[in-house]
Amino acid sequence: MVHDLINVMKAMVSMHKKLNDLAIDKQNTVKKGDIKALERVMKEEAPIVQQLRKLENTRMHLIDRWQDEKGLVKEAVTMDQLLPLFPEKERTELEDWSVKLIEEMIRLKEQNDLNEQLLEDSLRFVNVTLDSMRPQNTYNNYSGTGPSGDEDDFRPGDNSLFDSKA
Template sequence: MQELIKIFQAMTVVHERFNEQAIRKEDAIKKGEMDSLEQVMKEESPLIQQLGKLENTRQHLIQQWMKEKGLVKENVTMEQLIPLFPEKDRADLQSWQERLMTEIHKLKDQNELNQQLLEDSLRFVNLSLDAMHPQNQFVSYSGEGEKDDDEGFEPGGRSLFDSKV
């Protein structure tokens, strides 16, 4: 059980670091520093790998423990397992699980904020582009007489595809 508690501690530390990175991402997005944002994302890669290894180890330990206890269940949660652990380890394990869940929820909230900031930034860029390059008007609707529609099209203007990208 001490190994499992250590894994929860390590997972909590990794999530705390993810939260620090998420705040750095927010600052980079607000300042429009895409190089800084890219750097933060590169720094997250080893954290993702570390978390994956910890999760695999946690799953292996739980499966091994369940096998030793003669429990055969699929999709079992920690909330279901904690009452089955020895009394002396139960409080520590539950405490670390709650801390980990708190960090995960913080990260989820921060990532949602960052996503919203990015979407708002993209909307602003699109609005700015639209303001700088107003849509072409076809001459046939301008009241300047009857001209062929092809004459109203200006090559080099922004297409619908460009504005969506």
């Protein structure tokens, strides 16, 4: 059973590496502004995330089963707390894969934070661009409503006193 846990940890590291590669692809597509490529990357991510969820459930099930076999209490226990209870050979290998998994998860979090910032900056740029393209009413005094919200006598398109023929 410990070997099953090691295999699950290996698979989780592999899946996180794939997500990290896709996160870098996502960064490049955001920089280029390539929406189609961004959609493709996001579609590629979905099954990997789903597989990771399954692997995490399997990992938790294996640890629960191992704790049952050893007669251990199942309170919120971390891998660091469990590692000393494994045989020496498996402990070392589990420790190595646990460290690799944590490193990949940290790398993914950092890349996702960067991508989030890039997307926010892109949205901000789009909003500024859209705002600059909207017509601005520079003559607020002639907006058609007075300070009380009532309609003024002046309506755009009406002939004013200054539109008389000479």
